Amino acid sequence: MNLYVLLKMVPDTVEELNVAADGKSLDTEFLRFKVSDPDEHALEQALILKEKHGGTVTVVALEAPEVDEVLFTALAKGADRALKITTDQTRLGAFAAAQVYAAFFKAGPGQITPETLILAGSQAIDDLEGELAAYLAETLGLPYLGVVCNVARANGKLIVLKEFAGGLRGQFEIGLPAVLGVQSAEKPPRYVPVAKVRAVMKSAKIETVEVGVSEPAVRLQLERLYKPEVAGRAQMLEGTPEEIAEKIVEVLAKQGIL
Amino acid sequence: MAKPILVLAEQHRGEIADITFEMLGAARAVAGATGAPVFALLLGSDAVPLTARLGAADKVFLVDTPTLDAPVPSAAATALKTVQEQAQADLVFIGCTNISLGIGPILATRTGLPLVNFCRALRVEGNALVCTSQLFGGKIAADVKLPDMRGIVCLYPGAFPAEAGRGDKPPAVEKVPLLVDPPKVIFKQYLQPETGDVDITKQSVLVGVGRGIQTQDNVQLAEELAQALGGAVCASRPVIDQGWLPLSRQVGKSGLSVKPRVYLAFGISGAPEHWEGIQNSQCIIAINTDSKAPIFDGAHYGAVADALEVLPVLIEKVKARKG
Numbered sequence: 001m002n003l004y005v006l007l008k009m010v011p012d013t014v015e016e017l018n019v020a021a022d023g024k025s026l027d028t029e030f031l032r033f034k035v036s037d038p039d040e041h042a043l044e045q046a047l048i049l050k051e052k053h054g055g056t057v058t059v060v061a062l063e064a065p066e067v068d069e070v071l072f073t074a075l076a077k078g079a080d081r082a083l084k085i086t087t088d089q090t091r092l093g094a095f096a097a098a099q100v101y102a103a104f105f106k107a108g109p110g111q112i113t114p115e116t117l118i119l120a121g122s123q124a125i126d127d128l129e130g131e132l133a134a135y136l137a138e139t140l141g142l143p144y145l146g147v148v149c150n151v152a153r154a155n156g157k158l159i160v161l162k163e164f165a166g167g168l169r170g171q172f173e174i175g176l177p178a179v180l181g182v183q184s185a186e187k188p189p190r191y192v193p194v195a196k197v198r199a200v201m202k203s204a205k206i207e208t209v210e211v212g213v214s215e216p217a218v219r220l221q222l223e224r225l226y227k228p229e230v231a232g233r234a235q236m237l238e239g240t241p242e243e244i245a246e247k248i249v250e251v252l253a254k255q256g257i258l
Numbered sequence: 259m260a261k262p263i264l265v266l267a268e269q270h271r272g273e274i275a276d277i278t279f280e281m282l283g284a285a286r287a288v289a290g291a292t293g294a295p296v297f298a299l300l301l302g303s304d305a306v307p308l309t310a311r312l313g314a315a316d317k318v319f320l321v322d323t324p325t326l327d328a329p330v331p332s333a334a335a336t337a338l339k340t341v342q343e344q345a346q347a348d349l350v351f352i353g354c355t356n357i358s359l360g361i362g363p364i365l366a367t368r369t370g371l372p373l374v375n376f377c378r379a380l381r382v383e384g385n386a387l388v389c390t391s392q393l394f395g396g397k398i399a400a401d402v403k404l405p406d407m408r409g410i411v412c413l414y415p416g417a418f419p420a421e422a423g424r425g426d427k428p429p430a431v432e433k434v435p436l437l438v439d440p441p442k443v444i445f446k447q448y449l450q451p452e453t454g455d456v457d458i459t460k461q462s463v464l465v466g467v468g469r470g471i472q473t474q475d476n477v478q479l480a481e482e483l484a485q486a487l488g489g490a491v492c493a494s495r496p497v498i499d500q501g502w503l504p505l506s507r508q509v510g511k512s513g514l515s516v517k518p519r520v521y522l523a524f525g526i527s528g529a530p531e532h533w534e535g536i537q538n539s540q541c542i543i544a545i546n547t548d549s550k551a552p553i554f555d556g557a558h559y560g561a562v563a564d565a566l567e568v569l570p571v572l573i574e575k576v577k578a579r580k581g
Contacts, residue, residue: 144443164357168448234559
């Protein structure tokens with residue numbers, strides 16, 4: 001299979017997020033970036049498919065802070081090629097990003113063959129415009145399914161599981177080429193030691209690609225970003241872990257549990 | 259008169275999902291300010307008897323083509339575009355749910371309409387609709403303006419009152435004859451969830467664990483507390499994805515919705531996907547190291563602390579109390 005995985009960088013929400021002075025973007029000074037969680041699962045699913053059915057895994061990302069490390073990590077995990085498109089991901093909505101990726105696949109070096117499967121994360125935490133995979137599939141005229149949690153291959157087709165709610169899953173058959181939005185891989189994403197990533201940084205290369213998209217279309221009129229006004233706030237239990245535990249016990253007693 | 263608002267009703271296997279009523283209620287509220295008619299669209303050959311439940315809509319469009327029975331986004335988008343054009347509805351509401359995921363971007367690509375995702379509040383400002391969305395796991399809000407009320411809005415479940423979208427009077431129904439090509443994504447079957455050893459929807463005490471629990475071994479601590487309290491352990495997505503607990507213990511968007519008397523959340527940040535599943539709990543007690551974690555905005559009680567430090571002491575105290 002000709003597997004492509006699209007990786008997107010998002011702010012690490014473990015850090016505090018602040019709004020920049022323009023009121024329309026995040027303050028990047030203390031921002032740390034990481035690869036979007038579902039994208040990591042998309043990569044894992046691609047690597048599993050390659051191990052089972054052969055082929056190549058190409059990881060592709062747009063220019064973004066700390067993206068090189070993510071691409072090298074993907075190579076260390078077993079991806080065959082890493083490509084970075086020079087278009088800046090920052091401030092690019094999902095629609096615009098899809099236009100860049102569509103150009104990448106239409107004009108090269110991305111190639112849609114009868115064996116091509118494009119995997120992206122099902123959704124990202126900043127998908128204000130919706131899902132990249134769906135925009136891309138529609139722009140390329142390829143079949144699409146999101147919230148995918150398992151991909152297998154049988155008789156030349158893909159057998160794909162999609163999550164609904166309450167643990168219910170649906171099984172779908174999809175012909176190649178196709179685009180899938182992965183929510184979780186069939187196994188947890190593999191771990192790769194830092195030493196191996198370092199070694200790959202010395203031996204492998206990220207290929208840089210320019211894609212001919214003039215200023216990508218901006219569709220949404222963002223008025224402002226802000227910290228949500230909080231409707232309520234929990235009654236805070238303060239103190240040492242010991243004191244907190246004691247106060248939780250009191251609450252449990254009040255609720256009739258103890 | 260203002261152009262109609264079109265709501266894509268969500269039905270799954272013969273049941274209307276609550277999000278449908280939430281969207282109809284939201285549409286009625288917007289219509290109250292603009293005078294726009296509210297239309298609903300129902301898809302699927304088994305949808306006919308469901309039209310009567312959509313009384314909050316002024317009219318229900320029905321496309322009962324069997325090719326729409328299976329939840330395939332591109333096929334639903336085809337029907338939605340046809341009806342949207344026929345009804346001249348420039349404002350379309352879709353549920354921000356797993357079932358409907360993908361329909362919005364496909365419709366946006368085909369129509370050129372802008373799309374706003376993760377919407378939790380709406381207000382009318384002159385000729386524009388301002389949508390408030392939550393981003394970054396609920397940590398940042400965004401206000402987006404749709405000029406001339408044109409756009410596709412994906413509404414987050416649980417953000418709008420469902421009661422406002424229920425209506426008794428039978429709505430006018432218009433059948434739309436439409437042949438939808440069999441989609442390239444072929445639905446085969448549903449796979450029922452494996453029933454776990456414990457039904458977490460029936461517990462009066464749940465101990466929920468999230469990323470902050472750090473290792474599989476630590477899940478055992480939560481298990482010990484749950485046992486002492488006579489409850490069960492459940493988890494948010496990252497813990498399930500790691501394989502530390504079975505799928506039958508997942509709470510949230512893809513998992514189960516629970517409403518115990520007490521929900522203890524350890525190391526759970528409270529991202530919207532998880533909150534969706536716990537919001538109806540009677541009492542939520544959250545323990546998290548991040549004082550800014552969104553879970554503290556909705557929980558009844560909270561403590562900024564390391565779950566791994568609180569858990570062992572709490573287990574001891576609960577056991578002592580129980581004798």
